[in-house]
Amino acid sequence: MKRALIITYYWPPAGGPGVQRWLKFVKYFREFGVEPIVYAPENPNYPLVDEKFASEIPSDIEVLKQPINEPYRFAKLFSKKKTKQMSSGIISKKEISAVEKLMLYVRGNFFIPDARMGWVKPSVKFLSKYIAENSVDVVITTGPPHSLHLIGMQLQKDLNVKWIADFRDPWTTIHYHKSLRLNKASERKHKALEASVLKAADIITVTSPTTKKEFEMITETPIEVITNGYDISGKIDFEMDSKFSISHIGSLLSERNPEFLWKVLAEICKEDTSFKNDLQLKFAGAVSEEVKQSLESFQLSENCEFLGYISHSEALKMQHQSQVLLLVEINSAETRAIIPGKLFEYLAAKRPIIALGPKESDIEGIINETKSGKFFSYWDDDELKTEILQLYKDFKNGELKIASEGIEKYSRRELTRQMASLILVGCG
Secondary structure, eight states: OOOEEEEOOOOOOBBBOOOOHHHHHHHHHHGGGGGEEEEEEOOOOOBBBBBGGGSSTTTEEEEEEEEEOHHHHHHTOOOHHHHHHHHHOOOOOTTHHHHHHHHOOOHHHHHHSSSSSGGGHHHHHHHHHHHSSSSOOOEEEEESSSSHHHHHHHHHHHHEEEEEEEESSSSSTTTTTGOOOHHHHHHHHHHHHHHHHHOOEEEEESSSSHHHHHHHTTOOSSSEEEOOOOOOOOOOOOOOSSSEEEEEEBBTTSOOOOOHHHHHHHHHHHHHHHHHHHHEEESSOOOHHHHHHHHTTTGGGGEEEESSSEEEEEEHHHHOOOOOEEEEEESGGGGOOOOOHHHHHHHHHTTOOEEOOOOOOOHHHHHHHHHOEEEETOOHHHHHHHHEEEEEEEHHTTTTOOOOOOOGGGGGHHHHHHHHHHHIIIII
């Protein structure tokens, strides 16, 4: 059995999507001949916490922990809310204050590649000693935060150990990178570090085809696409919503505000009072004031239910009981590579999906391949209206369902098989 040392910032009790990818790999690795050892921070500053994830950690795996100095702890003295958003990668361009501008400038130019850079040297020292005293066949780093890849690169250089760099999101092409107020020297340093990591790694894994294409322009290192996925291990007890519910799970912030959807829904409400009475918009997760104001301007507020952050188990139940599931990505070329983790759980829920995003988005390929719903580019008003009217007609006739295909390839167990194969063959 191969021993894989996984270096990750996000680990239970962290909540949100960032923790789930490697938690699920660890959960199933042993079935495919890989023994995981996890290295994570002892005192992290997680923007979201979900204690229930801890129950999925195999009871007898080795978890190594070391302290980390979190600069965001000090930044909270200026703005607790904004610091929490920044620490989770949420950066809004709207109504940015002088303090926020300063925080972004410091974050982008003094903490390269990110605010966890101070964890690199102590981690290399600690893990070098561990690897010298214990058998490790491969080191795996997962980012963001991308500073963790610098740990893997140094361990590979010093100890000649095999190293896989896993990118859950892009590095310099991520949509918020341009918001960091980088000077030219800092931008060059980010790109140089990115190129160094991509060229040094033995294998690179990414979560989308577009990211693979972008990285192939920089390196000849083998790159494999292993997406995120779904994992529903137990029975979910639920009753279908009696209303025509359209549910969004996850953050819906200012730059992810699909006003053309609100416009279409408002039009149908004016044309059909039955639709107005049946419509229920459900939001689980952070919703910006701008989005709420937009909904109010289209006279949809009375149809809305804002649930705030809910646990992962509650989110799964909500996905299954909703009539329609809504997926929204920012309308930007930089987000074409982003495939939200919730898409795969939406697939498993087997409810019709309405997905909104930029043209040539990787989301569209998965939606079409699995026949799980419809994808719309921004301001495809007429097509979107036609689809919603058809979904509502099916709902009224008691026929609202989806006949999706081939979603099994996105199960966490199947994806773990793929990752394990890379470890066993690629790092043999």
